[in-house]
Amino acid sequence: MKKELRLMKGNEAVAEAAIRAGADGYFGYPITPQSEVLEYLMAEKPYERTGMVVLQAESEIAAINMVYGAAGCGKMAITSSSSPGISLKQEGISYMAGAELPGVILNVVRGGPGLGTIQPSQADYFQAVKGGGHGDYRMLVLAPASVQEMADFTLLGFELAFKYRNPVMILSDGALGQMMEKVELPEPVPCRTEEEIRQQCPWATLGKPANMERNIITSLNLESLKQEQHNLKLQAKYAQMEREEVRYEEIMCEDAEYLLVAFGSSARICQKTLRMAREKGIKAGLLRPITLYPFPQKPLFELARRVKGILVVEMNAGQMIEDVKLAVCGKIKTEHFGRFGGVIPSPSEVLQALEQKIIGG
Amino acid sequence: MENIPTTADIVKEENLVYKKTKVLTDNILSYCPGCGHGTAHRIIAEVIEEMGIQDKTIGIAPVGCSVLAYNFFDIDMQQAAHGRAPALATAIKRLLPDKFVFTYQGDGDLAAIGTAETIHACNRGDNFTIIFINNGIYGMTGGQMAPTTLPGMKSSTSPYGRDTQTMGNPLKITELVAQLPGTCYVTRQAVHTPGNVRKAKKALRLAFEYQGKNMGLSFVEIVSNCNSGWKMTPRNANEWMEDNMFPFYPLGDIKTPAKLEL
Numbered sequence: 001m002k003k004e005l006r007l008m009k010g011n012e013a014v015a016e017a018a019i020r021a022g023a024d025g026y027f028g029y030p031i032t033p034q035s036e037v038l039e040y041l042m043a044e045k046p047y048e049r050t051g052m053v054v055l056q057a058e059s060e061i062a063a064i065n066m067v068y069g070a071a072g073c074g075k076m077a078i079t080s081s082s083s084p085g086i087s088l089k090q091e092g093i094s095y096m097a098g099a100e101l102p103g104v105i106l107n108v109v110r111g112g113p114g115l116g117t118i119q120p121s122q123a124d125y126f127q128a129v130k131g132g133g134h135g136d137y138r139m140l141v142l143a144p145a146s147v148q149e150m151a152d153f154t155l156l157g158f159e160l161a162f163k164y165r166n167p168v169m170i171l172s173d174g175a176l177g178q179m180m181e182k183v184e185l186p187e188p189v190p191c192r193t194e195e196e197i198r199q200q201c202p203w204a205t206l207g208k209p210a211n212m213e214r215n216i217i218t219s220l221n222l223e224s225l226k227q228e229q230h231n232l233k234l235q236a237k238y239a240q241m242e243r244e245e246v247r248y249e250e251i252m253c254e255d256a257e258y259l260l261v262a263f264g265s266s267a268r269i270c271q272k273t274l275r276m277a278r279e280k281g282i283k284a285g286l287l288r289p290i291t292l293y294p295f296p297q298k299p300l301f302e303l304a305r306r307v308k309g310i311l312v313v314e315m316n317a318g319q320m321i322e323d324v325k326l327a328v329c330g331k332i333k334t335e336h337f338g339r340f341g342g343v344i345p346s347p348s349e350v351l352q353a354l355e356q357k358i359i360g361g
Numbered sequence: 362m363e364n365i366p367t368t369a370d371i372v373k374e375e376n377l378v379y380k381k382t383k384v385l386t387d388n389i390l391s392y393c394p395g396c397g398h399g400t401a402h403r404i405i406a407e408v409i410e411e412m413g414i415q416d417k418t419i420g421i422a423p424v425g426c427s428v429l430a431y432n433f434f435d436i437d438m439q440q441a442a443h444g445r446a447p448a449l450a451t452a453i454k455r456l457l458p459d460k461f462v463f464t465y466q467g468d469g470d471l472a473a474i475g476t477a478e479t480i481h482a483c484n485r486g487d488n489f490t491i492i493f494i495n496n497g498i499y500g501m502t503g504g505q506m507a508p509t510t511l512p513g514m515k516s517s518t519s520p521y522g523r524d525t526q527t528m529g530n531p532l533k534i535t536e537l538v539a540q541l542p543g544t545c546y547v548t549r550q551a552v553h554t555p556g557n558v559r560k561a562k563k564a565l566r567l568a569f570e571y572q573g574k575n576m577g578l579s580f581v582e583i584v585s586n587c588n589s590g591w592k593m594t595p596r597n598a599n600e601w602m603e604d605n606m607f608p609f610y611p612l613g614d615i616k617t618p619a620k621l622e623l
């Protein structure tokens with residue numbers, strides 16, 4: 001099987017990309033709007049294609065801990081859920097960060113709090129980017145804006161997770177999970193052999209060869225000085241991520257007088273807003289953070305020196321705007337426009353907000 | 362003087378009746394003197410050595426007094442979040458079906474916070490071994506009531522004794538998992554006397570053998586003491602265990618593959 005062009009839902013694209021990435025295991029629990037990931041995998045029988053194991057767990061808690069166990073063996077494991085289920089996974093994610101385990105977690109965000117709504121939302125930005133679970137840890141957070149990126153970031157997610165021995169979250173939303181688009185699927189690679197895993201992950205618990213030291217996967221340090229050393233090691237890793245992994249896209253920013261900042265589905269909407277604005281003679285540009293952590297602070301800081309004002313557009317009540325404000329250091333006017341609770345803003349209401357809050361305001 | 366034998370002359374391989382298994386490390390055990398955890402560790406390690414599976418066994422430590430079990434077993438190990446060891450083991454065994462996988466869990470870990478993971482791994486018949494140390498109390502956190510605490514038994518969170526009206530009855534989770542079609546072998550043992558140690562070791566060996574034959578989940582409960590949490594001397598704790606724990610948690614096989622075939 002080669003590269004292939006298909007029309008797929010975002011959720012299905014993640015599932016198919018995981019198989020083609022050579023993932024060893026998927027563990028998940030049904031929740032709208034992401035159940036197609038598990039459904040697709042169950043129907044596809046990846047065990048027969050690559051040897052990939054798929055299991056419907058008894059809960060999201062069990063699923064993330066299955067990912068932990070698999071990752072501890074150096075295996076490529078992925079889980080997916082939507083907001084309430086992602087809340088349940090937080091302890092497991094924190095343990096993975098503490099034990100330095102790689103893994104990919106897909107959040108197809110819906111509106112909250114509580115059971116909320118099954119409609120798309122970006123209300124889990126804080127949870128994804130600021131920790132979510134306990135302790136001083138960071139998770140790499142990728143924000144796709146198309147079905148293509150849902151597939152691409154599944155592969156990128158595994159790559160980064162293993163590069164840093166750290167969990168990676170793909171923060172999408174119900175729109176990206178459910179909508180169908182053309183997607184180019186990568187050429188499939190086989191699952192790694194046990195020998196290859198031993199080479200790539202000398203820390204993995206695959207059974208201790210007689211002539212070697214045993215491997216231990218743990219996040220426990222009873223002595224505070226040791227724990228502090230461990231925290232410092234983690235912080236150094238996060239600093240490296242901040243140096244090397246910032247990803248973003250600039251659209252029509254060269255001559256922009258006004259800047260929209262938006263990620264994921266909101267960024268898609270803002271692209272339409274840009275065209276409408278330009279037709280009216282408003283020179284607007286868009287900065288789309290692709291990594292939400294690490295956040296594209298420097299490019300924002302640079303742009304803030306050139307533009308007259310920034311409108312942050314999110315499907316939440318104002319979360320990423322805090323990071324935008326930190327990045328621009330109060331240099332220019334920065335306002336928020338959001339629809340939430342599962343409501344998707346229209347390009348024209350974003351334009352209206354730009355005119356009222358930034359240009360006119 | 363020259364004819365007097367040295368220790369090296371006497372302690373010869375062929376004269377040895379007992380030797381510490383090499384599957385235990387030399388790290389000093391973190392358990393209280395008199396606690397059953399250490400004995401349980403030893404016989405698990407001996408079984409692993411005798412079966413020659415040290416290089417293909419992966420153990421899961423829980424949260425509880427045995428959280429540091431990975432310091433004592435000389436095998437690859439993972440430490441799980443509180444109660445989640447069976448979820449880790451499920452994934453590990455499914456991804457590495459040729460390895461031997463076991464969890465080692467206390468009663469709080471296995472029968473309170475981890476009840477769902479325990480029941481579902483047992484029900485799916487995931488092919489690993491659960492070793493369940495039931496001491497009727499939360500040892501690590503200072504002797505609070507556990508799901509297994511006996512009626513009337515005092516603990517730091519049932520200071521007047523467990524009132525079953527308000528605190529519920531002790532959970533016989535071992536009998537419960539024996540009902541599930543996914544378990545192949547369910548047994549309850551103890552390690553406080555040499556005779557019980559021998560029996561418990563045999564049970565552990567069987568549990569690992571069944572795992573090797575892909576027969577489903579094998580579950581070994583060890584009723585143990587917590588002299589610190591019970592606030593007793595080790596000897597009194599063992600006597601109290603015999604008089605109070607064993608009548609409620611009777612020792613012996615609850616389910617065996619042979620019985621299944623009947």
Ligand SMILES: Cc1ncc(C[n+]2csc(CCOP(=O)(O)OP(=O)(O)O)c2C)c(N)n1
Binds near residue numbers: 426427501
């Ligand atoms: C999520 C979570 N809740 C609570 C704790 C605190 N805690 C640590 S050990 C323990 C109880 C352990 O008791 P048990 O499983 O019976 O094992 P024992 O210490 O008696 O061997 C608790 C409640 C924790 N570490 N994590």
Ligand code: SF4
Binds near residue numbers: 393501586
């Ligand atoms: S507190 Fe209890 S269970 Fe824990 S080591 Fe001491 S005696 Fe054993």
